[in-house]
Amino acid sequence: xxxxxxxxxxxxxxxxxxxxxxxxxxxxxxxxxxxxxxxxxxxxxxxxxxxxxxxxxxxxxxxxxxxxxxxxxxxxxxxxxxxxxxxxxxxxxxxxxxxxxxxxxxxxxxxxxxxxxxxxxxxxxxxxxxxxxxxxxxxxxxxxxxxxxxxxxxxxxxxxxxxxxxxxxxxxxxxxxxxxxxxxxxxxxxxxxxxxxxxxxxxxxxxxxxxxxxxxxxxxxxxxxxxxxxxxxxxxxxxxxxxxxxxxxxxxxxxxxxxxxxxxxxxxxxxxxxxxxxxxxxxxxxxxxxxxxxxxxxxxxxxxxxxxxxxxxxxxxxxxxxxxxxxxxxxxxxxxxxxxxxxxxxxxxxxxxxxxxxxxxxxxxxxxxxxxxxxxxxxxxxxxxxxxxxxxxxxxxxxxxxxxxxxxxxxxxxxxxxxxxxxxxxxxxxxxxxxxxxxxxxxxxxxxxxxxxxxxxxxxxxxxxxxxxxxxxxxxxxxxxxxxxxxxxxxxxxxxxxxxxxxxxxxxxxxxxxxxxxxxxxxxxxxxxxxxxxxxxxxxxxxxxxxxxxxxxxxxxxxxxxxxxxxxxxxxxxxxxxxxxxxxxxxxxxxxxxxxxxxxxxxxxxxxxxxxxxxxxxxxxxxxxxxxxxxxxxxxxxxxxxxxxxxxxxxxxxxxxxxxxxxxxxxxxxxxxxxxxxxxxxxxxxxxxxxxxxxxxxxxxxxxxxxxxxxxxxxxxxxxxxxxxxxxxxxxxxxxxxxxxxx
Ligand SMILES: Nc1nc2c(c(=O)[nH]1)N[C@H]1C(S)=C(S)[C@@H](COP(=O)(O)OP(=O)(O)OC[C@H]3O[C@@H](n4cnc5c(=O)[nH]c(N)nc54)[C@H](O)[C@@H]3O)O[C@H]1N2
Ligand SMILES: Nc1nc2c(c(=O)[nH]1)N[C@H]1C(S)=C(S)[C@@H](COP(=O)(O)OP(=O)(O)OC[C@H]3O[C@@H](n4cnc5c(=O)[nH]c(N)nc54)[C@H](O)[C@@H]3O)O[C@H]1N2
Ligand SMILES: [Mo]
Numbered sequence: 221x222x223x224x225x226x227x228x229x230x231x232x233x234x235x236x237x238x239x240x241x242x243x244x245x246x247x248x249x250x251x252x253x254x255x256x257x258x259x260x261x262x263x264x265x266x267x268x269x270x271x272x273x274x275x276x277x278x279x280x281x282x283x284x285x286x287x288x289x290x291x292x293x294x295x296x297x298x299x300x301x302x303x304x305x306x307x308x309x310x311x312x313x314x315x316x317x318x319x320x321x322x323x324x325x326x327x328x329x330x331x332x333x334x335x336x337x338x339x340x341x342x343x344x345x346x347x348x349x350x351x352x353x354x355x356x357x358x359x360x361x362x363x364x365x366x367x368x369x370x371x372x373x374x375x376x377x378x379x380x381x382x383x384x385x386x387x388x389x390x391x392x393x394x395x396x397x398x399x400x401x402x403x404x405x406x407x408x409x410x411x412x413x414x415x416x417x418x419x420x421x422x423x424x425x426x427x428x429x430x431x432x433x434x435x436x437x438x439x440x441x442x443x444x445x446x447x448x449x450x451x452x453x454x455x456x457x458x459x460x461x462x463x464x465x466x467x468x469x470x471x472x473x474x475x476x477x478x479x480x481x482x483x484x485x486x487x488x489x490x491x492x493x494x495x496x497x498x499x500x501x502x503x504x505x506x507x508x509x510x511x512x513x514x515x516x517x518x519x520x521x522x523x524x525x526x527x528x529x530x531x532x533x534x535x536x537x538x539x540x541x542x543x544x545x546x547x548x549x550x551x552x553x554x555x556x557x558x559x560x561x562x563x564x565x566x567x568x569x570x571x572x573x574x575x576x577x578x579x580x581x582x583x584x585x586x587x588x589x590x591x592x593x594x595x596x597x598x599x600x601x602x603x604x605x606x607x608x609x610x611x612x613x614x615x616x617x618x619x620x621x622x623x624x625x626x627x628x629x630x631x632x633x634x635x636x637x638x639x640x641x642x643x644x645x646x647x648x649x650x651x652x653x654x655x656x657x658x659x660x661x662x663x664x665x666x667x668x669x670x671x672x673x674x675x676x677x678x679x680x681x682x683x684x685x686x687x688x689x690x691x692x693x694x695x696x697x698x699x700x701x702x703x704x705x706x707x708x709x710x711x712x713x714x715x716x717x718x719x720x721x722x723x724x725x726x727x728x729x730x731x732x733x734x735x736x737x738x739x740x741x742x743x744x745x746x747x748x749x750x751x752x753x754x755x756x757x758x759x760x761x762x763x764x765x766x767x768x769x770x771x772x773x774x775x776x777x778x779x780x781x782x783x784x785x786x787x788x789x790x791x792x793x794x795x796x797x798x799x800x801x802x803x804x805x806x807x808x809x810x811x812x813x814x815x816x817x818x819x820x821x822x823x824x825x826x827x828x829x830x831x832x833x834x835x836x837x838x839x840x841x842x843x844x845x846x847x848x849x850x851x852x853x854x855x856x857x858x859x860x861x862x863x864x865x866x867x868x869x870x871x872x873x874x875x876x877x878x879x880x881x882x883x884x885x886x887x888x889x890x891x892x893x894x895x896x897x898x899x900x901x902x903x904x905x906x907x908x909x910x911x912x913x914x915x916x917x918x919x920x921x922x923x924x925x926x927x928x929x930x931x932x933x934x935x936x937x938x939x940x941x942x943x944x945x946x947x948x949x950x951x952x953x954x955x956x957x958x959x960x961x962x963x
Contacts, residue, residue: 252692343573346688350581392563407533464502810946
């Protein structure tokens with residue numbers, strides 16, 4: 221194995237003997253660490269890292285060690301709930317809950333049409349769930365309102381890959397980090413958000429001095445502290461920085477002309493957009509000193525191999541897709557893609573957000589199919605044996621657009637599966653009101669801020685209590701075996717979806733049930749047929765092989781059962797008109813290209829350079845709101861803390877929200893460490909204790925977004941706004957204007 225040694229983390233309830241261990245995968249971040257679940261008397265009593273899994277070699281993140289604790293939590297919901305006439309959620313039977321849901325779904329279709337039903341799912345479920353959502357949603361209901369929290373997470377990954385390479389699928393893999401001469405972490409803080417991956421990089425660095433590590437982040441994060449070069453960027457200037465760096469590289473002709481000529485188009489148009497971005501101007505806009513910019517450009521221009529990761533500092537910034545595309549441009553112009561140790565590694569955040577994109581539960585059609593390509597639709601219609609005309613087309617409607625459709629009454633039925641939008645969506649005041657309008661189903665093991673607006677709550681089986689597969693951030697598919705029977709009274713997300721399909725009586729063209737599988741493995745087998753011949757081909761995978769081999773990278777077609785570690789080694793890209801997953805969008809405005817426009821561009825197997833323009837943040841500090849608000853993660857919590865706050869150890873580490881503020885700003889406001897201060901944006905107010913130091917830049921503050929209940933004075937998303945990237949429609953959660961006051 222290329223990295224190591226193995227180091228096994230185990231956490232088992234004290235004094236307990238384990239009956240047996242069950243093969244699984246960590247259900248937290250997108251690294252996809254192999255885990256075994258400890259079982260005793262049909263209870264989960266612990267976890268250990270799988271030491272044979274090449275991704276983690278036995279290691280676990282601190283949160284992962286406690287991820288089984290919420291399964292045993294006493295406040296788990298064990299029966300469906302229905303809101304009564306007095307507005308109270310009351311226990312109900314599954315029969316009552318499911319027949320109410322079916323009736324309401326049918327009513328919504330009758331009154332408002334098929335596009336009045338929205339399924340808003342997750343990046344934390346199984347491919348089998350997503351595939352079923354895709355099939356029920358598109359061929360059963362016929363709605364084009366299929367979205368997920370992946371819109372807040374990795375929608376930008378998808379769109380930058382579609383733009384540059386024609387199809388989803390991240391080019392590099394984690395293995396490339398073991399060989400790269402240079403690694404650039406762009407808006408990504410893995411020391412807190414992907415700890416096992418960060419250990420992998422740092423262990424090599426401590427032993428060999430490599431890779432040269434560049435971190436781009438306005439904060440001095442734990443990751444930035446370990447960097448050879450930390451570019452402390454002015455918020456929202458990612459594209460300006462990249463244009464400056466790329467311009468420097470182009471001017472010095474540090475280019476792989478053979479690669480550009482043989483495998484790409486539109487180099488000249490891209491080059492044109494770099495004009496004027498000399499190092500001085502770039503330094504003015506980004507606040508990064510000229511000598512640091514020069515060092516970065518010289519490293520990136522001359523390194524023999526490079527892996528660039530991107531995450532929320534990019535995807536949740538303005539110009540998000542353009543930033544990722546600029547990084548693709550860099551790799552293409554230097555020919556640093558499809559080779560060991562090289563390639564863009566646009567990461568996912570959640571444990572299977574990329575999986576939802578791959579199988580079509582969100583975004584485009586299953587198997588990287590293009591909804592605007594009639595041949596692709598025909599393909600799916602044949603595979604599903606349904607009428608092609610039934611399948612919805614038209615531009616995707618992301619969750620922010622869907623809020624508008626709730627407000628205007630066009631969404632009658634909103635089904636929320638495995639996500640907690642009342643904490644995670646920006647501008648909570650608006651979300652609270654919008655989500656009161658439709659009939660809302662919430663599928664969650666716990667009462668949450670979102671169940672406050674639910675008409676029905678369905679309690680699902682959790683991790684360890686169900687079977688399925690997940691796709692991590694580098695195209696690795698892992699299988700998770702059911703370790704124990706779920707507690708009585710709950711059903712798996714998969715079984716709930718099947719039950720809904722049965723009650724709605726969805727049928728294929730021949731009058732047979734649309735969904736004719738009943739087990740997750742059968743759904744996977746069906747999905748494999750849908751994937752055949754497509755970029756995400758999984759035809760040679762089986763549950764048993766996924767377990768034996770500890771994960772396999774897609775594509776893994778029949779003639780390549782071992783899978784494919786990195787994409788595009790042959791320099792061929794899935795951009796042919798009849799192959800591409802999208803006809804692309806205008807990089808500045810997001811206007812979708814027509815089929816004819818894409819045919820005219822004719823990339824035909826070559827990667828596409830795009831010009832990148834810097835537009836700046838939609839909201840900037842102004843008179844009454846003079847500071848920048850940044851939001852994100854800390855190591856101790858998972859998202860809205862429904863799992864991590866139930867671990868006494870983790871909760872104790874970070875029991876409440878706070879604001880990081882620079883000491884100069886704190887002095888000006890006469891604020892002391894731990895003093896509760898008020899933060900106000902044009903949309904709301906929160907009161908949180910101050911943490912004073914120099915992690916953030918002067919004039920900027922950072923608030924972790926994990927906190928806040930229904931009212932929740934501590935929720936960062938009381939303050940954020942809902943502007944979105946024009947291509948990916950991902951909200952700009954990293955930049956808002958605010959003021960900080962002494963109370
Ligand atoms: N501990 C923990 N780990 C997690 C998660 C969790 O909830 N907790 N969630 C998982 C998920 S779903 C995700 S999506 C990932 C996210 O993982 P990351 O993206 O690593 O985490 P964030 O803290 O959201 O944002 C990363 C950084 O972006 C920086 N940033 C802000 N503005 C800018 C900018 O203009 N330019 C640049 N270059 N950077 C900027 C922030 O300062 C922050 O340090 O983490 C995954 N892992
Ligand atoms: N301001 C700000 N906002 C952000 C971000 C940010 O950086 N800043 N990051 C964004 C990102 S990248 C993400 S990914 C989102 C995450 O935001 P969410 O997806 O809303 O957060 P989670 O807490 O992961 O919500 C998952 C829910 O599923 C429930 N659950 C657990 N297991 C199961 C199961 O097996 N089945 C079902 N049906 N439910 C289950 C949990 O109890 C929980 O309520 O937040 C986004 N919001
Ligand atoms: Mo995410």
